[in-house]
Amino acid sequence: MSQPLRLGIAGLGTVGIGVVKIIRNHAELLAQRTGRPIVITAVSARSKGKDRGVPLGDYAWEDDPVALARREDVDVFVELMGGSEGAAKDATEAAIASGKDVVTANKALLAHHGQALALAAEATGHVIRFEAAVAGGIPVIKALTEGLAANEIGRVNYILTRMENAGLTYEEAFNEADGLGYLEADPNLDVGGIDAGHKLSLLAAIAFGTQVDFPSVELEGIGAITIEDIHQAADMGYKIKLLGVAQMTGRGLEQRMSPCLVPDTSPLGQLQGGTNMVVLEGDSVGQIVLRGAGAGEGPTASAVMGDVMDIARGFRVSTFGQPATTLRKARAARAAVPAPYYLRLQLQDKPGALAKVARVLGEAGISIDRMRQYGHQDTTAPVLIVTHKTTRSSLDEALSGMATTGVVEGAPVAIRIESV
Ligand SMILES: NC(=O)c1ccc[n+]([C@@H]2O[C@H](COP(=O)([O-])OP(=O)(O)OC[C@H]3O[C@@H](n4cnc5c(N)ncnc54)[C@H](OP(=O)(O)O)[C@@H]3O)[C@@H](O)[C@H]2O)c1
Numbered sequence: 236m237s238q239p240l241r242l243g244i245a246g247l248g249t250v251g252i253g254v255v256k257i258i259r260n261h262a263e264l265l266a267q268r269t270g271r272p273i274v275i276t277a278v279s280a281r282s283k284g285k286d287r288g289v290p291l292g293d294y295a296w297e298d299d300p301v302a303l304a305r306r307e308d309v310d311v312f313v314e315l316m317g318g319s320e321g322a323a324k325d326a327t328e329a330a331i332a333s334g335k336d337v338v339t340a341n342k343a344l345l346a347h348h349g350q351a352l353a354l355a356a357e358a359t360g361h362v363i364r365f366e367a368a369v370a371g372g373i374p375v376i377k378a379l380t381e382g383l384a385a386n387e388i389g390r391v392n393y394i395l396t397r398m399e400n401a402g403l404t405y406e407e408a409f410n411e412a413d414g415l416g417y418l419e420a421d422p423n424l425d426v427g428g429i430d431a432g433h434k435l436s437l438l439a440a441i442a443f444g445t446q447v448d449f450p451s452v453e454l455e456g457i458g459a460i461t462i463e464d465i466h467q468a469a470d471m472g473y474k475i476k477l478l479g480v481a482q483m484t485g486r487g488l489e490q491r492m493s494p495c496l497v498p499d500t501s502p503l504g505q506l507q508g509g510t511n512m513v514v515l516e517g518d519s520v521g522q523i524v525l526r527g528a529g530a531g532e533g534p535t536a537s538a539v540m541g542d543v544m545d546i547a548r549g550f551r552v553s554t555f556g557q558p559a560t561t562l563r564k565a566r567a568a569r570a571a572v573p574a575p576y577y578l579r580l581q582l583q584d585k586p587g588a589l590a591k592v593a594r595v596l597g598e599a600g601i602s603i604d605r606m607r608q609y610g611h612q613d614t615t616a617p618v619l620i621v622t623h624k625t626t627r628s629s630l631d632e633a634l635s636g637m638a639t640t641g642v643v644e645g646a647p648v649a650i651r652i653e654s655v
Contacts, residue, residue: 239272240547241308245300245326246315247280247287250340250367253536254313254543255289265540269547279303280316304330311336311546313539319343327363331356338542340367340535346433346449349440350562353554363554364542369434370511372534373527374541378515379441380556386517388442393435393479393492394503394512395529428454431477432492439481439490441556442515444563448488451567455493459648464579467619468496468650471605473577474504478653480570487568496577496652503653573624575604575652580637581644582618584611588642589618595640599633601625615644621652 242258244251258265258275266272277295279302280287297303304312304326312330314337316323323344330337337356339345345352345365356363366376370393379388436449460475468475473496481490497503502524506512511529516522528534545551555562582588589608596603605621622630630649637643 237271239274240269240543241274241276241310242313242543243277243279243297243303243306243309243311244275244294244313244315245279245303245322246313246317247278247285247291248315248317249532250535250539251278251280251313251315252287252289253532254315254539255291256532257536257540259289265544265547269544271547273543273547276308277303277306300326301329304335305333309335311338311543313337313543314339314341314344315539317341317343319347324348327352328355331359331361331363334359334361336361336546337363338367338539338546339363339365340539341365342368342430342433342437346436346447349437349447349554350559353559357553357559362546362551364545365437365554366542367535367538369437370513370525371509371527371529371531372537373511373513373525373529374538375438375513375515375525376441377541378513378523378525379438380552383515383517383520383523384556386519388483389516389518390480390482390514391435391438391442391516392512392514393431393438393481394506394514395431395477395479428477428492428494431479432490435479435481435490435492438479438513439488439565440562442481443483443488443565444555444557444561445488445565446562447555448490448565448567451488451490451565453491453493453570455491459646460494460650461648463617464577464648464650467579467607468577469499471577471619471621472499473497473652474499475650476503476506478503483565484568486571487566489568489570491570494650496650498654501654569627571626571628573626575624576622576630577650577652578620578622578647580618580620580647581615582608583642583644584614584616585642588640591640591642592618592620592637595636596620596622596633598636599625599629601629601633627651 275294279297279300300322312335432452432454436447440447478495479492509530512526514524602623604623607619609617
């Protein structure tokens, strides 16, 4: 058997400990499949004394992840700390400068610095692998860069659940997801859609051969959506999902991540819990649907180990599926495909209020498909409107028009309805 592949793991949280467990529990299987033992030589985290539920005494400890990244007895630096700046970036740069391959689960780091890091790694013949950074356990990066490599990709859809655990408040739903290790350390990354946007920008780079362009992702978080919306949507036969779409059009690269309503009987509507789904459209293959756990200890560690095993086997693919020097800068285009929308407004209980709202919609060229008014809350009443197909820019025009009617309280909630 060949020389062992020696790992240095920085970050011993949900994912890091998951990786340690796989290496301990499956040592023989990993060695059989790759032809060489995969061993951990050193680890790093913030607090050395923390009980992490697995024995770590066999591994050297480094307080400083940069020192870990530079160790001579480390072949592959496994970055599982998180964050786009600070320790994760410094240590990844140090690993590359020391001539090591890198495996990371860190979408924030790559969404912000992926191009520069890939250029640096590839300049010295090294790789950065990041399967775990997108869609947890689903091997979507491998699907795009290997199995579908001969296809021109038309569109990437990325769907996350976690929005509508029936009957739970957001706090309860988030606490539950947190307990399962599904949530990001900073919940704002989840609620603001930023984390999902990071992932979409990475998928788009691989799918379209473009440089990662996270700042151009049109992001809409789930912060404005209430449990009320979830119930109303269910009442009308819909579920709320976070949906990402990336596609290359004649106008440029469209990337949008936003909450959407989908029919509850559709495949997307049936997704539960922490399940993610990625739908890829290739010119030769047609549509490919990948579905599985999008987060959590086991699934994410499984993806990290897939990357580690590729390196152990000597299998090397450029970070974004083609040399970073050949990735084009994409022209960003705003998504313009029309769709019906769900609107929830808090309307003042005044004669003619509804007519004013209908007029503003009409002036923006938007017609109403369905409308419902619910019980009064003091001097206002919630009104739900489902529009016929319209563009986001017409809708934005109508929403700013509503602010001037004097009968709409607060900002209306607008959610796109997808017929997928
Ligand atoms: N959790 C998931 O389901 C999931 C899914 C996909 C991708 N990811 C990504 O995987 C990465 C890790 O996520 P996680 O959920 O495992 O996070 P986590 O549970 O919060 O663990 C982070 C680990 O990094 C260590 N750490 C943080 N800052 C450090 C520093 N400056 N120096 C040394 N160690 C430091 C922490 O040390 P202490 O333990 O001592 O505090 C902890 O062990 C992130 O990039 C995340 O986006 C996570």
